[in-house]
Amino acid sequence: MKALQFTAPNAMSVNEIAMPNIADDEVLLASRSVGICHSDIELLEGRYIIPFQYPIIPGHEWSAEVIEVGRKVAKFKAGDRVVGECVIGQEHFGFSISGAMAEFFIAKADWLHKLPDNVSWTQGALVEPFSCGYYATVRADNMDASDTIAVFGAGPIGLGVIAASAAKGGRVIAIEPSEARAKIARTLGAEDVIDPTKGDVKEAVLEATQGAGATVVIDASGRPDAMASTLEVAGFRGRIVIIGISVGGTASAGLGLIQSKELQIRGIIGSPGVWPETIRFLSRTNLDLSKLVTASFDISEADKAYHTVLTDKAQIKIHVTNLGN
Ligand SMILES: [Zn+2]
Incomplete structure (x- = not known):
């Protein structure tokens, strides 16, 4: 063989x-x-x-x-x-x-x-990467149609986050410089895609949310500067989930925002325990x-x-x- x-x-x-x-x-x-x-x-x-x-x-x-x-x-x-x-x-x-x-x-x-x-063979082979994005939406606690979700990065994991968030009824704002990836992000349910190389991401998210900021922010880019930006674009009591990997990465961040906005921040690894639920979600949606x-x-x-x-x-x-x- x-x-x-x-x-x-x-x-x-x-x-x-x-x-x-x-x-x-x-x-x-x-x-x-x-x-x-x-x-x-x-x-x-x-x-x-x-x-x-x-x-x-x-x-x-x-x-x-x-x-x-x-x-x-x-x-x-x-x-x-x-x-x-x-x-x-x-x-x-x-x-x-x-x-x-x-x-x-x-x-x-x-x-x-x-x-x-x-669920096709192709979809089946996407369960593993999708389960990671899906798990990020689970760890964002009770994500639903009342949420505006800002997603940094529209690679394979970020696109899964975008698709799962939109399928759960949330309004999704993606932050992604590649036009090809932005296009797929839109077809999977992103309402807006912000190009971070063209202007200020924080201002763009605030403008898109009438000044409120995002209720959920998920980093799937693994870029330290994007991780720092999650604090800026989150609204009051925003739930932040970090799934992007940056071993040893550093960036300066407005740490005071964690306290002043009462932010919840979670890091996650992989997709432990959610495979049956992920497969059911894919099948039913x-x-x-x-x-x-x-x-x-x-x-x-x-x-x-x-x-x-x-x-x-x-x-x-x-x-x-x-x-x-
Ligand atoms: Zn993989």
């Missing part, structure tokens, strides 16, 4: 390797759609946050079909459509243990969730996230897909598909 392997820092190839064998509590899966994520690039460059060994098969954003189940697996059967969580205890699926960027792969039954019939996928490649060209991620910064999410078997 074909698999994309990272074989050394900045070295990868699609190789013919042996089919994996399942243990009693495992499931053999045929990948259907697999997304490429920024953290895959860190793995390719050899600087992932936890230790790993070459060769490694990446791929933690995926949908797949069950081919065979181990003797002790009762919850799944051949033909089931599934997605799976990627942080499993101390291991990271697709990082410290091999992932889904192959024709076939194995996973423990405990990591899997069934995909409803109306019929939210079309497939607009995030700007290119796709067959598994036999998975290396080309990675090269495209590395060289074409206009891409938002690239998928690798395996629909041939």
Whole structure:
């Protein structure tokens, strides 16, 4: 079977390797759609946050079909459509243990969730990144149609935040300099998109909210200056959620605003415990996230897909598909 392997820092190839064998509590899966994520690039460059060994098969954003189940697996059967969580205890699926960027792969039954019939393979492979954006809206406490949500950054995670916030009935103001991303933000429900390179973001948000500021502010940009700006654009008792990652980043911020505006600030990591709810939300809202996928490649060209991620910064999410078997 074909698999994309990272074989050394900045070295990868699609190789013919042996089919994996399942243990009693495992499931053999045929990948259907697999997304490429920024953290895959860190793995390719050899600087992932936890230790790993070459060769490694990446791929933690995926949908797949069950081919065979181990003797002790009762919850799944051949033909089931599934997605799976990627942080499993101390291991990271697709990082410290091999992932889904192959024709076939194995996973423990405990990591899997069934995909409803109306959620496509493409949408299924977007559950992992979307669950992070969705979780940000959950941690913003009781988000509803009374909220105005300012979202910094409209990359794959920010677009998920925008889509979930709008689907919950909120009014969304996105802050994003790229015109291509702004366009997708609008189709996913952003009412206004502010270009932070053209004028003052705080003034623009205040103007859009009749001076009140946003009731919810979510940073999905990972930029320290944007994180500092969340304090400025939040209204009185605004709820701020930080999901963007900035290891070691610093910026000067108007810290007095935390007290004077009675702000609530939360940092979040990943999407713990919300996968079943995220999948149900996608299924019941019929939210079309497939607009995030700007290119796709067959598994036999998975290396080309990675090269495209590395060289074409206009891409938002690239998928690798395996629909041939
Ligand atoms: Zn990811």
